[in-house]
Amino acid sequence: MDKVRVLDVGLVSPLRSQAIYHGIAYAMKPDTPDTIILVGPTDPYVCIGYHQELEKEVDVAYCQEQDLPVYRREVGGGAVYLDKGQVFTQWIFQRGHLPATLEKRFALYIQPLVDTYQALGIDATLRPINDVHVRGKKIGGTGAAQIGDADVVVGSLMFDFNFELMARVLKVPSEKMRDKIYQSLQEYMTTMTRELGYTPDYDEVKQLYLEQCEKALGVDVYLDEPTEEEIKITEEVEARLGSDEWLHQKGGLRQTSAVKIHADVYLVESAYKAPGGLIRATARLREGRIDDLTLSGDFTMLPAFAVGALEQALRGLTLDEDAIRSKVGEFYRALSVQSPGVGVDDWVQAIMRLKV
């Protein structure tokens, strides 16, 4: 690997902030230098993962009301609200120049992010495989892709993040779920502004980051501009990423409706129709255990405090059918619970549907 080119393109339109790394990747030729792009959007927008279905993931009506554009990227993962609070750090490298295993590739990509945060006095660490954590809280996400002939890794320097709008733009089955997403983001995510009590200077942090990149990669970096050809291809990508056909694309085999907060924390919701009524379970799973649980629906359960008590009783359990059955059975016996048309097995069914 020779020197690494840096394209610090500053603030650009939301569409360009996504299109630029696709464009540089698609334009990559055998003699194109490995490239790091630093870019941010002038205005907020919502970005969805390659295989997501727009209508299932995003509250499209809300975004339209708020004039928030939505774009689909060619990198995986979930829907995310983005704005000036993040500087995207996009690596576009020749295939074979980054480590072949994803674990090592992410470790290399994340090292300068961790070192930058640490230099600022933030206690950040790599949380394998691809998260950066500050004492159990995630500070930005990362993703990897092959785009054209390039290996791409993307992430961000997380200056600030709008937790409320992140929870607001998602399409969720209930407002209860939205509240839980918001609470969990507050509890399990952080930013430079939160950690430091102020927002550090963007240019200083970017400079610091590039120095850490030189250290991690063992090469010098140099500032440059995209070539005419790269701009042309980026504009072509913009036409595609900005098209309705691309945005409304369907056909991915989506397997989960869980909302991932970070590597150990997921929010899930299930609905189960028991003879005595609908049971809706909204849970936060932390390392596979029920960390928080809300049960609702149109069933009847006596005594009146039993629902809250059952929520409490199930906390800390893993989603193991026998363990759940035993706990619910014990609970019914201990409190002499009455719930017409809803039995122990119905609760087990509803809870087991939470499995990610």
Added chain:
Amino acid sequence: MVVYFGCDIPEDLYYHPKYDSWVRFEDDETATLGMTDIAQTQAGKLIHIRFKRPGRKIRAGKFAATIESGKWIGPFVVPFDAEILATNEETFKKDILIANKDPYGEGWLIKVRVLDPKHARDGLLTGQDAVAFFQKKIEENGIRCFRCVDEAEET
């Protein structure tokens, strides 16, 4: 079949060294393609896959599907000119981890008509050449292969 650091390398298949895909030529005109054991391991558990439709013609080096795992997304590239005859979408619908469990069998991706049979094997490796190539790649990159198993099989 050679197994090296957990990675199966069936010697009767053809492989594209760059795309990490395998090809089984069924006869002169048809072939089945899928991800290698190394490819499924490196991607990790798949979460989405989207296929181009049967009937689509794919030029050499272009993709017939996009594959997304929890950590990575990329194209499934066809190494020669081909027309998609069938995709394994139905199997992936039932079990998205099928390529992580059985990459050379049930987890195949597409069946194609080979449009230029004379040159289809150009640039592909097979037999001992393939084994030697992948052994070197495995050693140089510290790769260890893993498969997913059904929960019932774990116990």
